[in-house]
Amino acid sequence: MIDTHAHLTSLEDTDEAIRRATDAGVTRILTVGTNVDDCRRALSLAERHDGVFAILGIHPHDAGTATAEDLAALRELLAHPKAVAVGETGLDWFRDYAPRDDQRRLFAAELELAAELGKPVVIHTRAADDDTLAALAGHSGTVVLHCFSAPRMLPTALERGWYVSFAGNATFPQAVDLRLAATQVPRERILAETDSPYLAPQPVRGRRNEPANVVHTLAALASARAEEPGELERQIEQNAEQCFGV
Numbered sequence: 001m002i003d004t005h006a007h008l009t010s011l012e013d014t015d016e017a018i019r020r021a022t023d024a025g026v027t028r029i030l031t032v033g034t035n036v037d038d039c040r041r042a043l044s045l046a047e048r049h050d051g052v053f054a055i056l057g058i059h060p061h062d063a064g065t066a067t068a069e070d071l072a073a074l075r076e077l078l079a080h081p082k083a084v085a086v087g088e089t090g091l092d093w094f095r096d097y098a099p100r101d102d103q104r105r106l107f108a109a110e111l112e113l114a115a116e117l118g119k120p121v122v123i124h125t126r127a128a129d130d131d132t133l134a135a136l137a138g139h140s141g142t143v144v145l146h147c148f149s150a151p152r153m154l155p156t157a158l159e160r161g162w163y164v165s166f167a168g169n170a171t172f173p174q175a176v177d178l179r180l181a182a183t184q185v186p187r188e189r190i191l192a193e194t195d196s197p198y199l200a201p202q203p204v205r206g207r208r209n210e211p212a213n214v215v216h217t218l219a220a221l222a223s224a225r226a227e228e229p230g231e232l233e234r235q236i237e238q239n240a241e242q243c244f245g246v
């Protein structure tokens with residue numbers, strides 16, 4: 001199994017968590033860097049572990065302090081052979097940690113970078129569905145909607161062939177709408193992730209999350225889609241290979 005979105009640098013026991021993931025059958029992990037320093041740490045983990053790859057970006061929460069030098073550094077880091085995608089990037093009107101204009105500018109710059117480098121872009125969007133869709137309207141590269149939580153965006157996502165990645169929140173009892181959305185995503189576009197250390201899935205809900213737990217999200221998705229978990233697992237691995245080239 002593959003965990004397509006984790007923040008390994010936010011775990012205190014990263015090496016042990018990677019080992020527990022391997023024991024649980026999670027042999028590949030895409031770890032996400034959220035600022036230049038964190039991206040460097042993500043890449044050094046990817047260098048030390050065969051099954052770890054890096055998604056590199058400046059998070060919308062950090063948009064207020066991101067400089068042109070940061071973007072230049074990000075471009076250089078993305079040349080690393082284990083840097084597989086740009087992100088997470090997007091708009092967050094829920095937390096509003098950074099001014100909206102700064103978030104818009106940074107999102108546009110990271111989309112441009114993804115287009116220039118021919119890499120997929122991993123999208124974080126919260127309470128900003130319409131503005132996120134508007135920003136993506138002119139982007140023709142590969143798009144992944146990470147931690148999918150906005151069923152309103154699904155019709156556009158499906159029409160445009162974007163990947164839809166489900167996290168632990170899709171396993172929560174009240175998340176009927178997310179599991180319904182999961183049944184509507186075509187086989188070749190569905191992904192699963194943990195977003196570790198956040199959003200631990202149902203059986204371990206409330207605890208610190210780690211990549212091994214992606215198996216619980218996989219099980220919930222398979223059950224919602226009335227598919228055999230092993231088959232969905234193989235399909236998701238194929239999708240991740242296709243999307244990220246891992």
Ligand SMILES: [Zn+2]
Nearest residue numbers: 005032088195
């Ligand atoms: Zn994330």
